[in-house]
Amino acid sequence: MKKIFIQLCVSMFVILALIPASVFAQGVTTSSVSGTITDSKSEGLIGATVIAVHVPSGTRYGTASNGAGRYTLPAVRVGGPYEITVVYTGYKSESQTGIFATLGTTSVVNFTMTEEGVSLGGVDITAQTNSLISAERTGAGSNIKREQFERLPTIGRSFTDFSALTPQAGANFSFGGRSNLYNNFSIDGATSNNVFGLSPLPGGQSNAQPISVDAIEEINVSLSPYDVSQGSFTGAGVNAVTRSGTNRVEGSAYYFYRDQSLVNKKVGAQESPITSFDNQNFGVRVGGPIIKNKLFYFINVERETRNDPAVLFPADGSSATGSAYQQTSSELNRLRDFLLNPDKGWTYDPGSFENFDAQTSSWKYLARLDYSINDQNKISVRYNQLNSFRDVPPSSSGGFASAPPGGRSNSNNALPFSSIWYRINNNLSNVIAELNTTAKSGRFSNNFQVGYSAFRDFRQSVGGADSPNFPTVDILGPNGQTLTSFGAEPFTPNNRLDQDVIQINDKFDFFLGNHRLTLGTANEFYSFYNVFTPLINGSYQFASINDFINNVAPPTGTNPTAPTQYAVQYSAVKGQPAPAADWGAAQLGFYAQDQYTGIKNLSITLGLRADVPLFNDDNVLGNAVSDTMQFRDINGNAETIRVGELPKTTVLYSPRLGFNWDVNGKKTTQVRGGTGIFTGRIPFVWVSNQVSNNGVFFGTYQPTGADLSGIRFTNDITRNPGLPTSLPDFNGQPLANEFILNSTANNFRFPQVWRSSLGVDRKLPGGFTATLEGMFTQDLNAIYIRDANLAAPVSTVNGDGRSLYGASSNLTATTGNRRINRRVIQALVLDNISEGYAYSFTAQIQKTTGPIQGMFAYTYTDSRDINNQSGSTAGSLYTGNAVVGNPNLPNLSFANNLIPHRFTGFVSWRQEWLRQVATTLSFIYTGNVGANFSYVMGGSVNSDGINNNDLIYVPKSQNEIILVPTDARDTRTPQQIWEQYNAYIEQDKYLSGRRGKFAERNGAYQPWVHLLNMRLLADVIPFSVKDKKYGIQFSWEVQNFLNLMNSDWGVVKVANRSNIINFVGYETAHTATAPASGRPVYTFPTGSDGQPLATSYINSPGLGSRYQMQFGVRIFF
Amino acid sequence: MKNTAKILFFALLALASMSSCTRDTEYPDPAPANEASSLRFKMLFCNAGVASPNLNMLLNNEVVGSNLEAYSYLPYVSFPAGIAQIRAKAASGTIGGTLGSNDLLFRAGATNNNNFTAPSGRNYTAFVTDTLQRPKPTTIGATDPGGLRFFVVEDNLATPAAGKAHVRFYHLAPGAPAVWVGLKDSTTAIFNDRRYRATSQGTAPNVVNFNVFVPVNAGIYDFDVHTTSATGPVVLSVPNVTLEEGKIYTIYAKGKPGLAEPNGLGAAIIQHN
The missing domain is CATH 2.60.40 (Immunoglobulin-like)
Structure with missing residues (x-):
């Protein structure tokens, strides 16, 4: 591994010497202090005793200097101030004070000892006060300290507002333009991101934070740590460390509030009131000693609640233009009375159709103990718990059956009863213990971590009751749109996800002269239990309330009225009424590393890590029918799929090399960087989809024709029509006629990237530090997904050139069928591809000391991939990608989270007035190009069965496109439509540059967004006792402060319509026996106001375009 | 300072080389048509509306036949294939009756707003039918406007x-x-x-x-x-x-x-x- 890697643009540089990576434990949790002890002749002193004391807690750390006079305290508590004392027989003791330890960085404190009896004037103090210029920094990243949490605006009280201050950060917790599902988030070293991946962070589905910002001491974001003990990400590692108690009991109680009256009612010049809501966040934190200098505690409890109205379109209401809503109280009451009437043999309370509060709520608890056993041994244990839920309206999807027309959500046509709302619960409990041991001789140290996390996600009915044991019923109204729905929400019964994660890590360091050798292991064990049973209660649609009543209780002498649709899915696995994906996995990691500091001013790290992913498929069921089918891989070769087998184990190696060079030895300029391979994990939901979508879990029944006419509604779901009276013993035979398969490729590997970075930091006068940094990432194993059951194209689209797929996708067609195997609707295979790259360049200046502190940075990024890799299921990874022709191999194009230009910065100014009053004014600014998007067409011109994912061809002239009126009401001729479309292309910066070419996935950008957030704190300290201050702090923060100054500023502009044209057919019919030979026909609809679509962007009416204010009060004790 | 200058120089060089690394994407070259299409369908209009005024017939809002009297018909017109909106306007004044001053439109599909699908090479007869006074259905949100209606059938010639x-x-x-x-x-x-x-x-x-x-x-x-x-x-x-x-x-x-x-x-x- 001594090869020198040369990459593309970075090849300008020859990497001269090795650079030490910051050598911290998996999931950075501590800081470190090191240095050299020399005598007046600069000879290293061996065996000097070094004691560091964390002054607020009295915690003592001790070690001794080694053969080179070097000492290291590898795991000290973050914060300070520290007082470090060196004692050596025959020499005067030396001390240095006021040293602060930063998470994931080493403070270098050197001592020069003078012999007893000799006096020297002026001792060199080379204490490290600037953590940015530190021998341990090699890769790109940032640190956010507690002061910044307390002072900077964060209206949602989310730590992601601070991790976004990293210059390479993007939207939605993404970094470097990569997918946000590839980060590793740890709290005190415990893996705390949602490894299953339904949301990037736990609590995401209920809009809750996993941890309160009041509990966090510091956050470290690393994009390229060359330290091999850090792993499990290809995006960024975000490590948070919680606060610990000190020798003084201190704490704070706080309350924050905001509601719709504190939000701008205008967007730009347009009045646009938002619905009422109220959001409260309150809590308390306290920390202190149990035994002074030895045992400390810290506790934080926080609650957040939010209420939003559930009904925005009430019964009997009408729109601003006077058109009445379809829902009337007389009709809904009539239905409700019928359901409650016992005469028909049963009753059911569907809930209310009046307004109620949709609640969002979270409780967060955190408790931590730190025990300083002695100078050599420290142990800490931390427990964290989140209980959160959110009330959600019913999904408008029909699952495998047809969706209710117009959707189920409350609108001008629909008002569902409250029983069909559901409550999503995200609960998390997490405990981690860490033991740090340093040998008295200073020759070795050990870090041991063991942790357990339990995630429990499940659903209930709104209000916390169980989901009703009642079918889903959708009833249409006179408009032909759904009028109301009641019963169980179709995707809620049995819906459950349990994840258990056990972590065991150990890192052992030898300090031998100028070498620091590390051996370690980092292991995670996962078990998943996921139940998802759509439509298991049965789902009915009726054309009217009368039809429903006349089906349940037909008047004497009449036949029961038939429903318009009935569908049910049932478990095909005998003995399991709700079959579960029950499986496990593990990721073992082993690493070895050497950090060499023998060359003056240079620190080099070289290490190798091996990651071993393991899958447990003992309980995974197989599909005997699809096992024998032939599918097709990306090269057209035959492929078999075994849904019962999870991927084989492949050992993934990550060698890494890092360096740090203090250019002139004075810690004023440093060059740092390195190169190496990083291995991450995928969201395990993509693998869990294979365990659930195997074709053998479920059977379905969806009658048509005469069978449907005979369906009678029953309230007893165990007697639903279509359920089999008995099931055969499970034998791998699918009961459903057609089914979907998910699978992973035989030699599937976890994502790996090759990343290199180079950075220069320079200390400037006035306490400023400037940084230039470049980072390059090449995908070695990127994830992408393909449908192995998609038959080859049958033709090409005339007048366009892209592939044209068959016209049918069903059980019966023998020609022109897109399915290779007719029983399989789709066979999605998760696979690897070695295409994709990203690079970024950052220029940054910061000031971290003094009353005015701040940072400003500019980052340029480019990031390309084959698949956006940001869907929460394997299926949406496939359908969510905009392509030209072949959905199985999209072109390399821009990543979803790419922000090419980003300015970010903050400034914070704290001023004391008189002794008892202080104010802090701070701003966070981000200015960046808006989000990217793809110009696609509605419908599907390549007939691949996926709508709205085909990139458009941008015509040069009218001959190249056939345009027709949108519908029967359109009064434009094709000539007029072309003139409008051509004018739109001409004024659109992106499309006018793509004439004659296809639009690119994510090639178009929304306009620049400038977001300035402000916070004003006023501290009043009415009294203090024994230098402990009791105080009150008032907080006023404004998100989008520019919009507060002027309603036209800070307005976010979004794409007017990215589905710019609609595909409506071909000139000749596209049939199974005869592929279309004619050209495609498109429409270019007018805007929603009936006017021609003339501009590319419109103002977004959401919260992003408005100022929001939040008030808070905090008591310190 | 010399070292610092060297460092900054290399850093700027890296910056320059990195930004010149911007590559175009490699999407395939499209194969667009270079002239208007020649595929056609044919439609014969017949006005069978009871007491209908004279009508002008439009396809995609272009007049293809004028002054069609009640109970008479026009010879086939040839028109670009694909999708066609079929519209009839009064030759002078308004159509009257339930439609009033509105035009007569061909309507199809679940929401009764779709245009007519007309693949290449086919022939159709489009009748105007019904009475002017046919009432509009009274269900809320009904999309049938009442009055005259189109009736289109395919012809095998x-x-x-x-x-x-x-x-x-x-x-x-x-x-x-x-x-x-x-x-x-x-x-x-x-x-x-x-x-x-x-x-x-x-x-x-x-x-x-x-x-x-x-x-x-x-x-x-x-x-x-x-x-x-x-x-x-x-x-x-x-x-x-x-x-x-x-x-x-x-x-x-x-x-x-x-x-x-x-x-x-x-x-x-x-x-x-």
């Missing part, structure tokens, strides 16, 4: 065999009951149980599609239109209908019983070729 003519029949007389059409004094009907605006009869696999032309020997015919059955009462006699060899015809019942001529119950004929 294959040449009849030697000595034969092709003929078919449509019932387009609102208010009249189902009819049986046969030769005068015949006990069987050529066209059985034809209901108003019906396009077919029976369920699979025994479906009779009314747009299919029936071959008959060329000649001059007297037709009787019965109600109730093939031998039921004759409500209309249509004498002296010439069916020439090799020609294709559509006969349709028009008008409303009880109205004065020419809007009373009657019949009219279209010659397609």
